[in-house]
Amino acid sequence: MQAFCYTLCLRMHPLEALKQNPFVLAPMAGITDHAFRTFMKKRGAGVVVTELVSATGIEYKSERTLKLMSFDPTQRPVGIQLFGEDPEILAKGAQVAEEMGCDFVDLNFGCPVPKVVKKGAGSGMLRDLPLMEKVLASVVKAVKIPVTIKIRTGWDANSLNAHEVCNIAYNEGITWVAIHGRTRAQAYSGLADWEHIAEIKAKARLPILGNGDILTPKQAVKRMQESGCDGVLIGRGCLKNPHIFMDALSLWRGEEPSQEFARDYLGLFLDLREAIVAHCDEHITGIQLRKFAAWFSTGYPGASQFRKNLFQTKSHDELMDLAMEFFKSIGTIEQEDTSHEEFLMGGHG
Known part of the structure; x- marks a missing residue:
């Protein structure tokens, strides 16, 4: 297992980690908790991210919210994903995450859940780019660690603005943009648009990670190669095949999937x-x-x-x-x- 784990307690910049292993455990609400992140890190995930954490919950010192942010050194590099709509509260939440010792803060602008969107958070912020710009500026200024963001291709098919978001992110010093290849209107229906992700990557001035419908190791490597992305996020695929990260990494390196780990x-x-x-x-x-x-x-x-x-x-x-x-x-x-x-x-x- 150690071949797939970075040195314990080593603080590694997430971009350096991507160069070694570009296969990232996608944040999933109710799934990527402390236990599952540790479990998947041992099985080859290059970078892991917490499930969605409310910046407002941090502000009110919610015990449940703070528990969602817990991690251990074996998970490094580990990011804490925050959501919210208030620049000041998000900045304070990012500072708490930094104080807890995480390697980077990830801001969620992709969640399509109505109770999140109606407040202007999650993918709701794709409709208010001036506010997003304020959020990014506020959070980046508040912390010394890298800040990344996760978005969708746009609010709906008539407002695909991921490229514009990437320009804002670049100007505000964001480390990478992860793009789920669906609009908010699609939620989780249809197929992720990897051609659009590739188009955005070709124009982007900062690293881009792709996300959506990666269910096998071969798909993970194929998406990397065809899109030109700097990394890919794997979510549902690891829930039925926890070996997907180590197998994808082997294929990406031009090796046969390891037989060291029995499919037990x-x-x-x-x-x-x-x-x-x-x-x-x-x-x-x-x-x-x-x-x-x-x-x-x-x-x-x-x-x-x-x-x-x-x-x-x-x-x-x-x-x-x-x-x-x-x-x-x-x-x-x-x-x-x-x-x-x-x-x-x-x-x-």
Whole structure:
């Protein structure tokens, strides 16, 4: 595993990390928590980012919000992703993130969720670029660490303004722009527009990361090569194949995927359980284990019935017995490619 982990406690600039490993764990609400980031970092993710954190929650010192920001040194380089609409509050939130020791702050201008957008935050700010400019200036001035942003291609098909956003970001000293290849109006429907991402990358004066519909290692490398992006964000793809980062990195380096790590989903699930138990209470542990067991089962015989039974379990022991029985039964059978099917559409910007 250590071949895929950077030296513990080493503070690495995120751009330097991208040069070594351009495959980034995309921030996903309710998924990329402390436990999952540690789990995926061990499995080859080059850079990891927290789930969405409210700058207003930080301002009010919400215990739940501050917990979302926790990380450990094994996750470096790690970014804390903030959302909000007030430049001053976002700047203060970024300062708190910096004080906690993260490697960079990521600002979310991509979240399409109505309760976020109606306040002008998330992808809502794509409709108010003067305000976005103020936010970027305020946050960059407030911290010494790098600031990155995540956006969509625009609010809708008639207002594709990602290139304009990239120009603003460059002028304000933003380190990179990650672009989800859908508009806010699309939410998670249709397909990510990688041709548009490539067009923006070709014109951009700062590093660009692409995001959207990367479900296999080959897709990750292909998107890197065809778009010219400096990195790609992988979200849903790692939920059914936690090996996607290490395999993509091997392919990107011109190597065959490593056989050092057996495709042992029972071992993977037990490792993840250990990480979740260490950071979550009993109730959240049950929720997370059911979700991840369901996702890990995708593409294997009997997965549909397994998922149905899984969400009917009443206790932790019953859940674990069922999961262990299923993952033992599949052994090291090759996972079926289900990239043509809808899978977990939602959860991130």
